[in-house]
Amino acid sequence: MKARIVVTLKNGVLDPQGKAIEAALKSFGIEDVSGVRQGKVFDLEVASENREQAEATLKAACEKLLANTVVENYTVEIA
């Protein structure tokens, strides 16, 4: 099964990278973009027998490695 995991910063967590991107966009003359927040996306294959097992595997992958659950949220989409 194909799946996509999106990891984003929790609300309230400062995103200096997002601020830097916003400033860079302005320097390129792109003025009307604000509140930029950067995250990560993982596209992958999961070899599970059923959807529930795939979700459990991907949840474990996020909790153990892909997301820092103290400051990040993650969403799992299974195609």
Add this chain to the structure above:
Amino acid sequence: MKARIVVTLKNGVLDPQGKAIEAALKSFGIEDVSGVRQGKVFDLEVASENREQAEATLKAACEKLLANTVVENYTVEIA
């Protein structure tokens, strides 16, 4: 308008980071995940009068800064 930009590597482009993540997942005992490819996601606000103008602004942001269009694809989703 809220928007999300997803930047991913083009097919055929090697993803060493994805390979490293795959190996790390295996070391955590998560065996049935393969073909990991990492990308970037940007959540932002765009202050445009209409949808077409917002799309044009976001396309320019991708082409100028957010995506390396030689090796990356980008998708723009406007909420």
